[in-house]
Each structure stands twice: as C-alpha cells, then as structure tokens.
Amino acid sequence: NTTNDIYKHTLSIMKFVIVLCLFGLALGAPRPQEEEAVVLPDEDIVEAILEEVVKTAVEAAAPPLVAAPVEAEVPPTIDAAPVQAVIKTKAEGEPVVVLLQETSPVIGAVFTHELQLDNGIAETRSGSEGPAGTSVMKGSYTIPLGNGEVATFNWVADENGYRVESPHLPIAPPAPAHVADLLRIAAEQRAAGITFDGQGSRVQA
Structure with missing residues (x-):
C-alpha cells in the first residue's frame, strides 16, 4: 500500500544520507602520524538504526485511527395529537362563492x-x-x-x-378620577367665557 511505499523510499534515502555523513566525518577526522585505515560502521548496524528512525517518523506522520462514533438508538417519542375545534372553513385556493x-x-x-x-x-x-x-x-x-x-x-x-x-370591540379602561375634575373645570371656563388659543394660552377678552 501507499504507507509501505513511503516507508521503503524514505528508508533508502536516509540510509544513503547517513552513510555519506559518516564517510565525510571519517575523512575529516585528524589523521595520526601513521596512516590508519578508515573504519566505516557495519552496514547491518546502519540499516537497523535507519529502520527504527524511519519507522518512528512514519508512525508520527500517519493520521491516528479514530473509531467511528457509535450512536445509541433512541426510541421515537409519540406526541399526543393536539385537540382542535372542528371549524368548517374554505380550503386554501378554493374560490369563494x-x-x-x-x-x-x-x-x-x-x-x-x-x-x-x-x-x-x-x-x-x-x-x-x-x-x-x-x-x-x-x-x-x-x-x-x-x-x-x-x-x-x-x-x-x-x-x-x-x-x-359590537361586543367584540375592545373596551377602554375607566378614566382616572382627575379627568372628571378637568372636564368640570373646562366646562366652568367655557360658561364664564374663558377661551384659549391653539398654543394653550388664554385669550384676553
């Protein structure tokens, strides 16, 4: 599968890179007075280390497997049908005669x-x-x-x-007690000939 292919490809690349790095370190190390043979690490050890490194990297990059949520079956609820008065009306869209x-x-x-x-x-x-x-x-x-x-x-x-x-019309609440007093005062003023202009100011006779 795709994961195995990535694993193999990455393993080959990292193996090659590590070998080159080790070889470079060996070449760059100070040489003693008497030339000694360069000893490279064993190939099996390098391969084992690479496999472990690549395996860890692939596992870290792979998306975690999450189990699908299990939904509990809820028994359907039965709602009682609302009680409505039976009213004879015209069906929607039916013409009125x-x-x-x-x-x-x-x-x-x-x-x-x-x-x-x-x-x-x-x-x-x-x-x-x-x-x-x-x-x-x-x-x-x-x-x-x-x-x-x-x-x-x-x-x-x-x-x-x-x-x-109509008995179906809304009924106004009773007027407050002071309204009757104001109406009485207004009637007395009219009887006395007292008038007011549109701005509420008293008109002088």
Whole structure:
C-alpha cells in the first residue's frame, strides 16, 4: 500500500544520507602520524538504526485511527395529537362563492346594498337623506372567527361622525378620577367665557 511505499523510499534515502555523513566525518577526522585505515560502521548496524528512525517518523506522520462514533438508538417519542375545534372553513385556493349580492339604484343619498358569501362573510349597507342636505349611512358586517364564533359589527355614519357597536370591540379602561375634575373645570371656563388659543394660552377678552 501507499504507507509501505513511503516507508521503503524514505528508508533508502536516509540510509544513503547517513552513510555519506559518516564517510565525510571519517575523512575529516585528524589523521595520526601513521596512516590508519578508515573504519566505516557495519552496514547491518546502519540499516537497523535507519529502520527504527524511519519507522518512528512514519508512525508520527500517519493520521491516528479514530473509531467511528457509535450512536445509541433512541426510541421515537409519540406526541399526543393536539385537540382542535372542528371549524368548517374554505380550503386554501378554493374560490369563494357569492350567495347574494343586491344593490338598489342610488337616488340622491338613498340606496341599499347586501352581500353574502359562502364562507360566512356578510354585509348590509343603506343610505338616506340627513338633516340640512346631509346623508346618513348605516349598515353591518359579519365575519366568522377562528374559534367557531361569528363577530357582527353595526355602524352608523351621520352628522355626528362614524360610530361602531359590537361586543367584540375592545373596551377602554375607566378614566382616572382627575379627568372628571378637568372636564368640570373646562366646562366652568367655557360658561364664564374663558377661551384659549391653539398654543394653550388664554385669550384676553
């Protein structure tokens, strides 16, 4: 395999390099008065040392073998199905069918309009003449809620503004006690002819 090839190749190179180094040291050593024969180390000893060095280097360079993690099997949990109210609604993408749509001709401020859809939404609207040439409109609309209930809103639009009545509208909290005192003071000032400008400063008579 690849590891064995690397091992053999490295062993050959290092063996050659070490032999050259030892030979160079032997040549460079000071010579005695009488020439002595250069004694090189035994080839078997050099080879044994090289094998040990290369083996250590290869083992250090090789990636450690890590056992694959064993995942414990966890039994699947069974979640209880949530209890939901059964509400009849239109499927997504299903067209809404108009059950009733009638609008009378508009004569001045007088008209009637009625609309009913098969998803529970309904609307009625009518107009009439109001005082001093004004018009009065009133009507109602019904919307099915997600909890199975139906919300109905009745409204009127006349010279007093737009007003809506429904038990599904939020109720404002009661006004603090000092508000009643401020309203009483304002009424007394108006009765006394005291007025204020847009900046809140009193207008001198």
